[in-house]
Amino acid sequence: MINVADYVDAAREKIAPEVWCYFEGGAGDEVTLRGNVAAYERWQLRPRMLVDVSAVTTATTLLGTEVASPLGIAPFALQRLLDPDGEVATARAAAAAGVLMCVSTLTTRTHAEIASAGDGPRWFQLYVVRDRQRTLDHMQEAREAGYSALVLTVDAPYIGRRERDVRLGFETPPDLDPPYAKLSELTPELTWRDLEWIRAEMPLPIVLKGILTREDAELAVEHGADAVWVSNHGGRQLDGVAAGLEALPEVAEAVAGRCEVYVDGGIRRGTDVLKALALGADAAFAARAFACALAVEGEAGVAHALSLLQDEIALGLGLLGCTSPQQVTTAHVQGTPS
Ligand SMILES: Cc1cc2nc3c(=O)[nH]c(=O)nc-3n(C[C@H](O)[C@H](O)[C@H](O)COP(=O)(O)O)c2cc1C
Numbered sequence: 001m002i003n004v005a006d007y008v009d010a011a012r013e014k015i016a017p018e019v020w021c022y023f024e025g026g027a028g029d030e031v032t033l034r035g036n037v038a039a040y041e042r043w044q045l046r047p048r049m050l051v052d053v054s055a056v057t058t059a060t061t062l063l064g065t066e067v068a069s070p071l072g073i074a075p076f077a078l079q080r081l082l083d084p085d086g087e088v089a090t091a092r093a094a095a096a097a098g099v100l101m102c103v104s105t106l107t108t109r110t111h112a113e114i115a116s117a118g119d120g121p122r123w124f125q126l127y128v129v130r131d132r133q134r135t136l137d138h139m140q141e142a143r144e145a146g147y148s149a150l151v152l153t154v155d156a157p158y159i160g161r162r163e164r165d166v167r168l169g170f171e172t173p174p175d176l177d178p179p180y181a182k183l184s185e186l187t188p189e190l191t192w193r194d195l196e197w198i199r200a201e202m203p204l205p206i207v208l209k210g211i212l213t214r215e216d217a218e219l220a221v222e223h224g225a226d227a228v229w230v231s232n233h234g235g236r237q238l239d240g241v242a243a244g245l246e247a248l249p250e251v252a253e254a255v256a257g258r259c260e261v262y263v264d265g266g267i268r269r270g271t272d273v274l275k276a277l278a279l280g281a282d283a284a285f286a287a288r289a290f291a292c293a294l295a296v297e298g299e300a301g302v303a304h305a306l307s308l309l310q311d312e313i314a315l316g317l318g319l320l321g322c323t324s325p326q327q328v329t330t331a332h333v334q335g336t337p338s
Contacts, residue, residue, distance in 0.1 A: 001296070003312075004268045004289045007305055011082075011292035018168040019081050023291050026235030027160030032243065033235030036266030039243035043275045043335030048321030056318045058310060059098075060325045062283050063205040063226055063260060065121045065148045068098030069310050070325040071273045073302075074231075074264050074285035075125035075151065075209075077106030077183075080176055082295040085109075088117050090294055093302035095120025097310065102151055102285065105138065106178050111145035123149040125209065127156065128194065129185040138180040139202045150202050151229065152195070155210025157188035160237040195223050207262070210237075212247045214254035227260035227282075234265055234287055245276060252280025270312025277325055278333035 001007055012020060026033030058069045073094055080086030087109040094101035095118040103114055105127040114122070124147035128135050142150075164170075172183065199206060205226035210233060211217055220228045230248045232241045241247075244265030252261050263276045264285040276284040286309075293305035313325075322328050 001301075001304060001308075003308060004292070004305060007289070007292040007296050007301065008268075011295040015082065015295050018170055020295075021164035021168045022078070022162070022170045023076075023082070023288065023295070025162045025164035026239065027162050027237055028239030030235060030239065032232050032239050032241050035243040036232065036235055036245070037268065038266075039245040040266060040269070040272045040275055043245070043279070043333050045271065045274060045278070045316075045320055046332050046334055047319055048332075051321035051323075053318040053321060053323055056314050056323050058313050058317065058325060060283065062100060062121075062262075063149050063207070065100065065123075066098075067100045067121050067283075069100075069306075069313060070277060070283045071267065071270075071309055071313060072100035072262075072283060072285045073102060073290050074234075074287040075102040075104035075153075076287040076291050077104045078108055078172060078176060078178065079291075079294060080108035081173075082291060083298040085298060087114050089299035090290065090302050091117035091120065091122070093299050093306060094122075096303060097306045099306050099310075100283075103147070105153075105181050106183065107180065108176050108178050110179050111142050111147075115145040122147050123151050123207070125151040125153055126198070127153055127181055127186050128190050128198075129181045130187045130189075131185070134181070134185075136201060139198075141180075143202055147204065149205040149207055149226070150198065151207040151209050152198060153209045153233075154190070155212075155231065155233050155237050156186055157190065159183055159186065160233070160239070162236060192219060192223055195225075199224070207260075211251060212241055214250045217251040217254040221255060221258045225259055227262060228255060229262040229264065229285070230281070231264045231285075245279065248276065248279045248281060270309055270314075270316045273309075273313050274316045274320060274328055275333055277328040278330055280330070283325075
């Protein structure tokens with residue numbers, strides 16, 4: 001295993017197809033799923049020479065949380081389908097590496113169990129479910145577990161139709177029983193007004209995950225979001241939308257430094273992260289890269305994937321002529337948006 005692609009291949013071999021479809025697949029014709037990866041090939045890095053890069057750091061701060069890398073672990077559901085320790089294995093690896101982990105509402109481990117994996121930078125992803133009391137109870141439990149930001153996913157009023165799951169009959173096994181919500185319980189009623197309610201219940205910085213347009217980026221800032229996370233949910237929701245990387249410049253431009261900006265979708269390489277930083281992101285996130293590593297070797301796999309990507313980011317920064325993620329600017333990238 002020398003890169004993420006090796007983990008992707010090995011995971012596909014190891015996990016039963018009727019389970020792997022859920023992790024690998026996207027919605028509809030998977031145009032957006034493929035587009036997420038392809039977008040990175042349309043941009044080229046513009047390195048600067050004769051810069052002293054003898055001391056390179058990948059560390060940065062996101063919403064006041066110190067992290068070892070500008071690449072975090074995006075929330076992904078049902079991790080016990082891939083490893084018996086599930087989210088706790090991912091949390092242990094992330095904490096040891098000092099990398100930010102965002103824990104899904106559809107976690108198969110409780111927040112208390114994840115907290116016991118050790119101190120590490122950790123945010124919590126919220127899906128609001130139809131029964132608001134259940135959401136309140138969930139937020140309360142998350143609050144006690146010490147997360148430092150809340151990531152509200154806004155692109156899932158309904159679950160996208162993922163045809164691989166339909167064909168292979170994927171269903172969450174009853175014994176997994178996610179403690180806080182089920183896929184079928186998400187509410188389609190959420191509006192901008194609900195942000196106030198969430199903020200009152202959980203006074204943490206709020207990240208809006210799933211923003212793809214300048215219009216919504218503007219509204220997010222107006223409603224006091226602390227960060228917007230450009231994402232198409234890994235191509236799993238509305239097929240035919242822009243790749244994360246392609247939507248990033250318009251969102252970053254609309255935000256104009258008024259809050260932090262993140263991006264995800266299709267990240268498999270450290271150089272992908274550098275392109276995201278150059279196009280206006282403060283950080284990038286990946287889900288499938290780490291899901292594959294978790295599937296293949298559990299906690300050790302996630303730890304290894306984190307260190308491979310961390311090394312790629314550090315090497316890339318040095319070769320780009322930058323000594324930290326903050327030094328990467330739009331001048332470090334050129335390309336043609338699709
Ligand atoms: C198997 C799987 C489960 C996911 N579950 C969630 C989730 O529970 N909440 C959420 O906000 N996003 C979820 N996502 C979306 C990811 O957070 C992220 O936006 C996307 O997968 C990034 O693309 P990548 O997988 O190519 O890195 C999930 C993605 C995958 C692949």
